[in-house]
Amino acid sequence: KTGVRELQNPCSFVPLTQNTTAGAGRGACKSTNFKDHVLNADSGYTVEEYDVPVTGDAWFRVHRVYRKKFCNSAQFIPVLCQHGVLQSSGAFTCTGSNSLALFLADKGYDVWLPNTRGVYMPPQTTNPNFWNYDMVDVARYDFPALIKFVTERTKRKVVYIGHSQGGAIGLVGLEQHPELNDNVGLLVGLCPALYLRRPANWLFTYILMPFSEKAKRLFGDGLFLPFVIYLHNAMPAIVYAFIACVFTRYVFGWEPEQWDPNLFVSQFVSTPSHTSARLVSGWLVMLKNGCITGWENGPRLENVRCPVAMIHAEKDTLVDCNSKLREALAAREGRLVYWGTVPNYNHIDVIWAKTAVKTVFPTVCWVIEEHYKS
Numbered sequence: 001k002t003g004v005r006e007l008q009n010p011c012s013f014v015p016l017t018q019n020t021t022a023g024a025g026r027g028a029c030k031s032t033n034f035k036d037h038v039l040n041a042d043s044g045y046t047v048e049e050y051d052v053p054v055t056g057d058a059w060f061r062v063h064r065v066y067r068k069k070f071c072n073s074a075q076f077i078p079v080l081c082q083h084g085v086l087q088s089s090g091a092f093t094c095t096g097s098n099s100l101a102l103f104l105a106d107k108g109y110d111v112w113l114p115n116t117r118g119v120y121m122p123p124q125t126t127n128p129n130f131w132n133y134d135m136v137d138v139a140r141y142d143f144p145a146l147i148k149f150v151t152e153r154t155k156r157k158v159v160y161i162g163h164s165q166g167g168a169i170g171l172v173g174l175e176q177h178p179e180l181n182d183n184v185g186l187l188v189g190l191c192p193a194l195y196l197r198r199p200a201n202w203l204f205t206y207i208l209m210p211f212s213e214k215a216k217r218l219f220g221d222g223l224f225l226p227f228v229i230y231l232h233n234a235m236p237a238i239v240y241a242f243i244a245c246v247f248t249r250y251v252f253g254w255e256p257e258q259w260d261p262n263l264f265v266s267q268f269v270s271t272p273s274h275t276s277a278r279l280v281s282g283w284l285v286m287l288k289n290g291c292i293t294g295w296e297n298g299p300r301l302e303n304v305r306c307p308v309a310m311i312h313a314e315k316d317t318l319v320d321c322n323s324k325l326r327e328a329l330a331a332r333e334g335r336l337v338y339w340g341t342v343p344n345y346n347h348i349d350v351i352w353a354k355t356a357v358k359t360v361f362p363t364v365c366w367v368i369e370e371h372y373k374s
Contacts (some may be wrong), residue, residue, distance in 0.1 A: 004111075006337070007190065010117060011337065012195045012210070012370075014292075017363060023358055024110045025372050026042065032129050034300075037287055038374040043069060043235045044067055044069075045065055045066070045102070045105060046064075046065070046066055046067070046068055047063065047064065047065055047129075048063070048064040049061065049062070049064075049187055050062045050063075050064070050065055050149070051294075052114075052145055052146060052149045053145070054117070054142050054145050054304055055141055055246070055277070056143050057129075057130060058117055058130065058133070058141075058248065059117070059143075060114060060115055060117045060118075060119070060142055060146075060300075061089075061114075061115045061118060061119065062089075062112055062113065062114045062115070062146070062149070062150075063089045063112070064072035064110070064111065064112050064113070065093075065101050065105050065113065066104070066105055066109070066110045066113045066187065067105055067108070069362035070108035070109075070110075071074045071110075072117075073106070073108055073239050075108035075109065075111055075331060076108060076110050077110060077156060077157075077158075077159060077368065077369075077372060077374075078109075078110045078150050078151075078156055078157075078158045078159070079104050079109045079110065079111050079112065079156050079158070079159040079161060079165060079243055079368070080112045080114060080146065080147075080150060080152040080159065080160045080164075081101060081104075081111065081113050081161045081162075081163075082114055082146075082160070082161070082162040082163070082165075082166030082167075082170065083101060083113075083116070083163060083165075083166055084163050084277065085164060085165045085193075085269060085279070085280070085283060085299040086178055086224075086273055086275055086280075087164065087270065087271050087273055088116075088119045088270045088271075088273040089101075089113035089114065089119075089268070090269060090270040090271075090273075091163070091271065091352075092113055092168030092351060093113070094109060094263065094266040094267045094269065094270070094350060094352075095260065095263050095266070095351075095354075096263065096266070097357075098260065098263075098349075098354055098357045099351075100161075100346060100351050100356070100360075100361055100364070101113060102362045103166055103357060103365075104364075104365070105142075105199070107365055109368075110154060110158075112150055112158075114142075114146050115140070116138060116275060116279075117130075117131075117133060117138070117142065117276070118130070118131060118223065118275060118276060119270075119273045119274055119275070120274075125356055127211065129358055130220045131223055131224075131277065131278065132221075132276070133275040133276050133278060133279060134276065134278050134279045134281075134282040135165060135168065135169065135172075135213070135282055135293075136172065136280055136282070136293055136294075138169055139168070139169045139170075139172035139173040139176060140173070140177075142169075142175055142182075143170065143172075143173030143177070144173065144177050144180055147160075147173075147180050147183050147184065148183075151183045155233025156185075156374065157182075157184060157185035157372075157373065157374055158183060158184055158185065158189075159182055159184075159185060159186045159188065159368055160184050160187045160188070160190060161187075161188040161190065161364065162188070162189055162190065163190040163191060163192075163351055164190070164191055164192065164193045164318070164319070164347065165193050166188035166190075166192075167190060167191070167192025167193065167194070168193045168194055169187070169303065170184075171187070171189070171192065171194065171304060171308075172294075173281070174187070174237040174303060174305075174306065175300055175301060175302070175303045175304055176303075178303035178304075178305070181304065182304070184204060184306045184370045185306065185307070185373045185374055186306060186307045186308075186309065186367070186371055186372045186373065187304075187306055187307070187308045187309070188309045188310075188311070188364055188368075189202055189308070189309070189311065190351065190360070190365060191311070191312055191313050191316055191318075191319045191321075191347050192310065192319065193292070193318065193319050193349055194291065194292055194295065194299070194319070194325055195288060195290060195291050195295075195319065195320040195321070195322050195324065195325060196287050196289075196291060196292075196320060197290075197316075197317055197318055197319065198287055198288070199251060199252065200249065200285075200317070201250060201316065203250075203251060203345060204343075206230065211324065214310075217326070219302045220279060223276070223277065223278075224274070224275050224276060224277040224279070224280045225272075225277075228272060229274070230266075232242075236363055237265050238264075238265055239270070240268070241264055241265045241267070241268035244268040244271060244272065245268055247262070247273070248348075248354065252318055252347060253315075253316075253318065253346055253347065254346060254347065254348045255315075255346055257355060258344070258345065258346075258349045258352070258353035258354065258355065259352055260350075260354040261354065262267070265316070267352060267370045275337070278309075287361050290320075298324065299324060299325055299328035299329075299333075300337050301328050301329060301331075304332075304335065305331075305332070305335070306335075306373070307334070307335060307337045307371045307372075308329055308335055308337065308374060309336075309337050309339075309364075309367045309371065310326075310329070310338065310339050310340070311338075311340050311341075311342065311350060311363065311364070312326075312340070312341045312342070313341070313342050313345035313346055313347055313349055313350055313359060314341055314342060314343050314344060314345060314347075315344060315345060315346045315349075316346055316347045317346065317347065318322075318347045337365075337367065337370070337371040338367050338371070340363065342359055342360060345359075345360075
């Protein structure tokens with residue numbers, strides 16, 4: 001599957017067969033469809049959808065959001081926003097006018113929102129081979145496919161913004177493919193999942209951590225927890241959103257105090273999203289080890305040459321923004337251009353907090369303006 005497809009309704013990622021209800025604030029939207037993402041904004045945005053091939057039958061979907069009035073401006077830099085585990089491109093649009101994707105588009109950037117494999121349910125979903133990948137595979141195969149795809153179409157270096165797993169994919173991908181540094185003008189990590197903390201709850205402490213090496217047997221070889229799909233389709237959106245919120249709050253420490261309550265359903269319309277059981281099993285092992293695979297003896301960043309900025313959250317219970325990472329990034333002169341911590345934010349707040357539009361997002365834009373190398 002290749003090529004570009006302009007959606008019939010250029011203001012929405014929601015499927016045309018589904019009904020949506022506008023919530024509070026521009027861009028707030030509710031959808032009961034698990035496969036698709038929500039972007040309900042005014043007609044000033046153009047939205048495109050691409051399917052990018054990887055290897056064999058594997059592919060992933062990318063959404064593009066921009067304002068046509070900026071197309072010919074110098075500011076029209078391609079910015080890639082890669083989501084974290086169990087999320088999708090909707091993570092960057094679900095808060096509407098307070099979302100990172102629309103904030104960047106309003107500033108004149110060319111925003112690209114890739115989804116990891118399987119977020120959009122493919123016909124091969126019953127084939128275990130389609131789901132035979134983990135985070136390292138995504139960095140090895142999907143990341144270079146994404147960078148090549150976007151740079152060939154825009155003819156410009158990209159800004160890569162990765163939240164959580166997305167940040168790890170970017171750094172590991174550049175380490176494995178040093179030639180891609182020539183195509184990346186800046187990498188911004190938002191709570192990048194490189195060094196990890198074990199969540200302090202009984203599920204992780206007494207069940208998942210002791211048996212992390214055998215998690216693959218528990219979760220199988222295919223889609224991670226396929227019954228969640230049926231729950232989502234069977235339940236009212238608000239019920240499913242409530243369950244998802246309770247789950248992520250307990251397991252990941254995603255406290256909702258910083259969120260806009262009017263966007264509650266929108267935020268969980270695609271969280272959790274489809275992913276590989278092997279990928280989740282791999283993350284459990286990495287949580288037990290305290291770092292991503294290959295970093296047990298220290299950070300591996302010798303091949304990362306592009307400018308790097310890091311933004312962390314003070315109350316993050318999943319990611320450890322320790323001195324090892326900072327020292328490793330600073331070891332190459334001029335590579336670490338920004339390192340900041342947002343007070344009172346948790347892991348997801350850096351993209352979901354209602355105040356992120358005044359704290360994190362302007363900082364991201366400032367870093368791009370100051371340190372992007374064309």
